[in-house]
Amino acid sequence: MEVETQMSRWEFVFPLERQRGVPLFQQIARAIAADIRRGRLRPGDRLPGTRTLAQSIGVQRQTVVSAFDELVAEGWVSCRPARGTFVSTELPDPKPRRLISTRLAASGMAARTTYDLAAAPEPELPYDVPRGSLLFAPSRPDVRLAPGDLLGRAYRRAISRRGGALLSYASPQGHPRLREALATMLASTRGLAATPANICVTRGSQMAISLLARALIQPGDVVLVEQLGYRPAWEAFRAAGAKVVGVPVDDGGLRIDALERAIAEHRVRAVYVTPHHQFPTTVTLAAGRRMRLLELARAHRFAVIEDDYDHEFHYDGRPVLPLASADPDGAVAYVGTLSKVLAPALRIGYVVAPTDVIDRIAAHRSHIDTQGDQVLEYAVAELLVDGAIQRHIRRMRREYRARRDVLVAALREHLDDYLTFTVPAGGIALWVKGRGALDVDAWARVARDHGVVIVAASAFALDGRPRPFARLGFASLNARELQEGVRRLRAAAVDENELR
Numbered sequence: 001m002e003v004e005t006q007m008s009r010w011e012f013v014f015p016l017e018r019q020r021g022v023p024l025f026q027q028i029a030r031a032i033a034a035d036i037r038r039g040r041l042r043p044g045d046r047l048p049g050t051r052t053l054a055q056s057i058g059v060q061r062q063t064v065v066s067a068f069d070e071l072v073a074e075g076w077v078s079c080r081p082a083r084g085t086f087v088s089t090e091l092p093d094p095k096p097r098r099l100i101s102t103r104l105a106a107s108g109m110a111a112r113t114t115y116d117l118a119a120a121p122e123p124e125l126p127y128d129v130p131r132g133s134l135l136f137a138p139s140r141p142d143v144r145l146a147p148g149d150l151l152g153r154a155y156r157r158a159i160s161r162r163g164g165a166l167l168s169y170a171s172p173q174g175h176p177r178l179r180e181a182l183a184t185m186l187a188s189t190r191g192l193a194a195t196p197a198n199i200c201v202t203r204g205s206q207m208a209i210s211l212l213a214r215a216l217i218q219p220g221d222v223v224l225v226e227q228l229g230y231r232p233a234w235e236a237f238r239a240a241g242a243k244v245v246g247v248p249v250d251d252g253g254l255r256i257d258a259l260e261r262a263i264a265e266h267r268v269r270a271v272y273v274t275p276h277h278q279f280p281t282t283v284t285l286a287a288g289r290r291m292r293l294l295e296l297a298r299a300h301r302f303a304v305i306e307d308d309y310d311h312e313f314h315y316d317g318r319p320v321l322p323l324a325s326a327d328p329d330g331a332v333a334y335v336g337t338l339s340k341v342l343a344p345a346l347r348i349g350y351v352v353a354p355t356d357v358i359d360r361i362a363a364h365r366s367h368i369d370t371q372g373d374q375v376l377e378y379a380v381a382e383l384l385v386d387g388a389i390q391r392h393i394r395r396m397r398r399e400y401r402a403r404r405d406v407l408v409a410a411l412r413e414h415l416d417d418y419l420t421f422t423v424p425a426g427g428i429a430l431w432v433k434g435r436g437a438l439d440v441d442a443w444a445r446v447a448r449d450h451g452v453v454i455v456a457a458s459a460f461a462l463d464g465r466p467r468p469f470a471r472l473g474f475a476s477l478n479a480r481e482l483q484e485g486v487r488r489l490r491a492a493a494v495d496e497n498e499l500r
């Protein structure tokens with residue numbers, strides 16, 4: 001519905017909800033008041049006549065009359081006999097404030113559209129951690145130890161010395177200096193023979209996986225994933241139209257016999273794996289299985305998406321080289337991230353792959369994000385070139401190893417009768433199994449009341465069903481917090497036992 005005023009054209013665009021329990025006349029009054037607040041209607045504007053407005057929004061005229069009466073009573077509008085209803089020149093509350101209605105947010109924006117939306121995706125949200133609780137985060141570094149000063153100084157240096165060049169539009173593939181520095185680092189520490197042309201910098205591995213999904217998947221394609229596994233990756237594949245099918249893992253990682261059966265059953269486009277420290281179980285993919293996976297990829301022409309999210313954190317023995325280091329044929333797309341070694345909020349990750357893949361994902365990235373933060377990318381490149389990030393990684397490796405050992409000792413002391421686990425050679429979490437009758441999901445629920453949050457295996461399962469395991473991340477808690485967390489977990493386990 002529209003009305004001409006001297007200054008503006010106004011439309012009533014608020015959807016009315018007849019079942020909502022708030023009378024229609026109040027919904028209309030609140031909507032008009034909201035439009036006055038945010039300036040869509042200005043002092044002196046004439047409102048449409050009650051009959052016209054009632055017709056246009058499909059309500060009884062009396063409903064609009066009641067709405068206008070309400071607005072007059074509140075001082076939003078005034079009636080001038082024989083001339084109409086006008087927005088008051090002196091408004092009752094010139095400052096925007098929260099409306100009483102839950103449907104109308106502070107800005108007056110309606111919470112629901114008048115049009116249809118596509119199916120709602122499941123959001124990946126940070127864990128809900130009550131104030132004062134400790135979170136054994138499945139996969140987080142301790143951001144309190146992030147080298148903020150170092151990054152801040154490097155960022156400032158980059159912008160002040162090279163600001164002009166770095167503040168403009170740039171390649172979606174990432175700053176050449178960072179790609180160069182990553183290529184050098186990946187060659188020396190992970191045996192990857194990548195040139196800068198084989199690298200696309202992304203905002204974290206999540207974007208890397210999403211871009212690979214766009215580059216690889218056509219609707220209906222099957223992507224095989226580890227089960228248990230990493231749900232945010234599954235959602236990225238699904239968003240690209242893939243059917244996600246789980247392949248079981250055991251203490252040697254992805255089960256190749258089950259993989260072969262799945263390959264025989266489906267036309268598989270890609271297999272997503274976390275071979276170094278399987279997420280969530282922490283095991284390393286057995287050597288024979290690595291070779292077989294690559295052979296199968298070549299024979300059946302599917303991509304292996306290798307997510308190496310915590311490569312740097314290996315404590316006992318040498319880190320295992322990525323699958324991509326043994327792949328001269330181009331079957332593997334390798335995904336890495338600085339989220340664990342620096343901080344997740346920096347959003348710096350990367351894909352290493354043959355150039356035809358890189359060209360495609362760079363094109364997709366250009367449509368979503370145009371490019372990354374060139375200043376940050378340049379700053380991080382400088383820190384890689386002068387070795388500052390490598391020094392930070394060495395410090396963090398020592399720290400996380402010590403935290404792993406603290407958690408292991410505390411669990412053995414306080415929860416030995418409830419849990420078993422194998423000490424992982426690397427990674428940032430322990431995978432624990434409930435002994436006997438311990439119901440791990442119930443334990444996790446009771447633990448919340450004791451001020452500690454843990455994530456049970458059901459969160460990592462395609463079917464969401466409980467299994468007697470949990471992933472206890474140790475990297476984001478210091479020694480004192482780990483010990484306190486385990487004490488709370490013990491109290492929760494005792495409670496859960498008594499409740500049974």
Ligand SMILES: Cc1ncc(COP(=O)(O)O)c(C=O)c1O
Pocket residue numbers: 139140203204205206207230274279307309336337338339344348349
């Ligand atoms: C299996 C896995 N992949 C990737 C990531 C890292 O994500 P990003 O680089 O997007 O921060 C995580 C972190 O939680 C993870 O657990």
